[in-house]
Amino acid sequence: MVQQKALLLPEKFGKLVVGERAIPKVEPGWVLVKIEATALNPVDWKIVKYGVFVEQFPAVLGTDAAGIIEEVGEGVTNVVKGDRVLFQGWYQSSDRTTFQQFSVVPAEFVAKVPSKISLDQAASIPLTLATAALGLYGKQPTKGSAGLSPPWEEAGRGKYEGKPILVLGGSSSVGQFAIQLAALSGFSPIIATASASNASYLKSIGVSHFIDRHTPTAELLVEVRSIIGSNPLEIVYDAVALPDTQKAGYELLSKGGQIVVTLNPVVDEETAAKEGKKFVHVFGNVNDPNQRETGKSLYSKLSGLLEDGSLEPNRVEVLPNGLEGIVGGLKRLEDDSISGIKLVARPQETA
Template identity: 30%
Template sequence: MTSQTAVVCAGAGQYRVDHAVPVPSPAPGMILCAVRAVALNPADWKMIDFSATASNNLVVGGHEFAGEVAQVGDGVTSVKVGDRVLAPVPGLNECSLSAGAFCQYTTVAADMVCRIPEGVSYEDAAGLSVVTCTAGLALYQSLGLPLPGQQAQSDATKPTYVLVSGGASATGTIAIQLLKASGLAPIATCSPQNRDMLLALGAVETFDYHSPACGMEIRNYTDNALAHVLDCVTQAESMTMAYEALGSGSGPKKYIALDPFPTRIQYTRRDVQADWVMGLSLFGEAVKLAGVYGRPARPQDRVFTAQLFALMERMLAAGTLKPHPVELRTGGLAKVTEGIEDLRMGRVRARKLVYSV
């Protein structure tokens, strides 16, 4: 096969389906994968709306997939043809037109894939890579928390609480499981109907974000000692709540978001270090997006991501990392744009949209 079907950039705010996109060949250290399922992310609409260019109409969209290794490049020994894998890819990348996930065949670096264990479907695996990388970068690079296996001897009488605001989000459910594996005590905000799910994943307690006293309830629960927050919602209300929940002691306190946040709230507490994660830095290359979304190259994130994928593979095999609940939709690549529109309009909650290819 020399050409394939793919969802490509058609200008600002628009995608289109193209049936004549070249099938790439894997360079040394790379692998070619037959895509079996793709998952959607907020970046799929944010990038096309705010940062996409139309200088080349063969720029493939999509940021994560699950599939089968179809060909390996020179020097690749870690995986073989026929292996089932999941991986993130830099979609809408002008520097590598075929790097997206919304296609039948895509290439990815061999050390950036995670083998899928038996019993986990392509559809469940498709949405794991981006959220795991994002959660990992936030928890372990930005917040400086210990990776599983690196934690110091814990004091059972003084658990280290970490608040995951938006615990029922895709990033939130993965963050809770990583925190549990690290020997920490994740607490989360969520709607009451998602409480049981988060407790089953490892949260030690949940709080209803609808409550006007949510922040103070968390501060009381943590005995005024909360020092770490991951905000997966990143709205003015969630940031205000997080700042109310953080303890008032003299030690360092950190707040990490997944999007830019209001500085008017940030500076209400000068004792809190606030930052946000740009998930696309996981590839180690410069993020060439407009405004605050641009990032210089961070090779250290590339190194960390490879380590994180090895951890994810072990946790998946052991059954200690569960995929976020999936909403599987029909229609394949031809219907992906409908799902992107639903994400854009905020019509998807507590589910990961996935399409079989």
């Protein structure tokens, strides 16, 4: 079988090493993508350090990628060989992950990349957009979604005009997409917390009121309440989801409201229900059967949203040395030394 270079995790709690594995075969309805750029996410270092999510080894990690269609399976009509696309990987099979030079993906979950966006930028989109979009919007009943009407569909565009939203961790990769989607939904005001250095950028993508993330909780509560006045705060997106931010968002939430979190909720479901509030713990992957319909809807519109500027990719930093550069990049993520940008590697540049 034809081989490719991949960043391999040989065993649970092992060390990542560059090696070789077979290029996967294409099935009907699927495509093979030559990966030109893959983005790093915190979940990748957590898999290595804590031994979670992955049980079959050697394994390939990574779920964010952009590249060129190398081959299309039988029945595929939405893309052809040579198209520039982005897609989200899936940890259930190393044939579908992205820290390698080729990967297979269902054709319904690839989106063409407009010429004005680089493949490095495009690789920053899939997981973080999915985490923001699937947490807020839903086309099928699931506990991991607030169930709002998607703004990429006509019925949802501007639907929540005049309703406030709070995004905690606005400069995070997920937070940036939560802000942009909130703007498309018509939410106003859009309040976000982040480091002061990211304030001007966040305002450029839709934030109306910025609060420094170092603001003490008591002051944060006062400031948010002064912004929204008597309007109920029915939706909070917590992209940080540490205990302090969850508790602050939960306290600000109005009765009947929902707080979307990216980590385990700090308040149990029964307690929250008694207080008339709800935690939504999002699982941000369009390949998840529980999210599939919403994911298909999003990907059918994604190219257009990127083309017309409704959504903008994260700012990126390209790592050197191809797949080998991922190891150092993940250490920087673990050390929490990255703010406001997405780290991207180029698998084809692996020595």
